Amino acid sequence: MPYVFYKRVKAKDVPVAVMSESATFNNVLAPASIRKVYDALRNQGYLLQRVTLSEFTRYILSPEEGLFRELRLVRKYDGKEVVRLIPRSQPVSPYAIALSLSTHAYVSHYSALYLHGLTLNVPKPIYVKSRRTKAKNPPHEAGELTQEQLDSAFSIPARMTRNIYTFDHEGTTHEVYLLEKSAEIDNGITKVPAPHAPSGIAVSGVEKTLVECAVKTNYAGGAGEVLDAFRRARETLKILRMMQLLKNGHYLFPYEKNILFYMDRAGYSEQQKNLVKERSRPDRKGFTTYLEKNMHGRLLDPDIGIYYPQGLESE
Template identity: 30%
Template sequence: MPGKSRFAIAESGMKSFFKQNPRNVFSREQLNEIFEERRIAWNLPASTTDLRFIEQLQKRGILTKIEILFDGYINKKERYITADAHEFEIATSLINKSYLSHYSAMFLNGLTTQVPKTIYITFEQSKKTGGNRQLTQEAIDAAFAKPQRRAITEAIYGDFSFLILNGMFTGRAGIHSIDNIPVTNLERTLIDITVRPSYAGGIYSVLEAYQNALSSISLNKLVATLDNLDFIYPYHQAVGFYLERAGYSGKKLEELRSRKQAFKFYLTYEMMEKDFSEDWQLYYPKGM
């Protein structure tokens, strides 16, 4: 009777390695690195190639290969996953230095109980210098009379949709990790969904997120993050409006209210019927 192959002998060690690894999603390049680092420890044959190694991982049920097909400018991605891999982990593995944001971040930060079927993946543009940062009321009116611009690069994976957002450069401000998944923190999430409410289920969903955040939010951190992001638009007016509507009152709210309000601003895009908040110099949907 022939003896066991070296792969068969190493199988338990391989299974243990991937079971204990905090990562559940791997690229081809990452598996190649593991192969080079572990081949001697696993006593694999000298003739074994990285391709043969990956084939054996699949054959023995340690990893499963998946393919993600995108609409848009991103090429097809292939990943190798364990049985414990979650869609959120797969999502952030697709783009280097990306993180989850908007509705996905609302869920991970406990701001909604609704499991998002669209997973928002943000990666940041390169830092830009200079540029025209002058703002006029006419430009604001024109921008918010139109629908919010939406990302077009998307992939379907099972019951989920992965949407790629090309975000402005922030130096990854307000990014933390939840279960090894990079995601915007509570305060950054509230700001992001204020800026792009359609990526959060709309303004009523945004307001609910603010209400759910009141017991755990740091207003100092929220305002500091808002200042750090340095938007050209006066989003402090929208953030203050949401905070007040959510039931917050305090010095930080008064600080936001006392800031310069040089322009009339908008809570969201393409509003047909509007009311106006004098306190916040802000248009919002009638009846809200």
């Protein structure tokens, strides 16, 4: 495309400028980030004022320029396609591609366990939480929960999201589980370095990851994987921060018992476990809850008041 850039701009500097701005988005461009790269280059005096966003997009996609190509992500249940732009000549993190599906998204659950080194397994799906389009229901008032309601909720299989996207990248087909989170401001999110992600990967922090995995073990490889993660986090886990994040979640069910079970089986000290007990809701202590949904061959821990799958024993 002739005359996209000012003549005073050296030709060799143009791709550098484009890729420098693209790095802010880990070199994965959605429509909104294409616009931001375009605006940045205009403000820096690279682009001619008459060049439109469409012309700029055609320029960076031009095979002659060799900058970007299209990557298609397909939603499995209805075939809906989402197009992202990725570099032709630079590797890109699959986590960055997955995060581009939603604004304000972060890597969660099993994938977050992997990024934090809390599992030896490499999860095949990539789990990502995205902003909920509608506000979450108001927090449940104390006293709403009954034992019958709790028993019924955990007697059925865990629901799995239908919002699953696939994309082919560097010879591998990836699946992205796009989960919803609250529309409220989120805490407990951090960034970690990752290969081919110059801006880092947004991920739930260790404490938030363990809370979310304790709540939804079906997205974390099961209770055994969550228990192993608690073992690996034992020396560094910030328990008070974890309990504050649990409180902020306004969960109806007494998931503090799930956390206490994992800590007990993972060999945490009595002092550490007391931090959980002291911050457990008094109105939930009398309930008997469940570590997972739809368990078979379950056992009861009467001290904590929780059913758990056979095989989850102490160290």
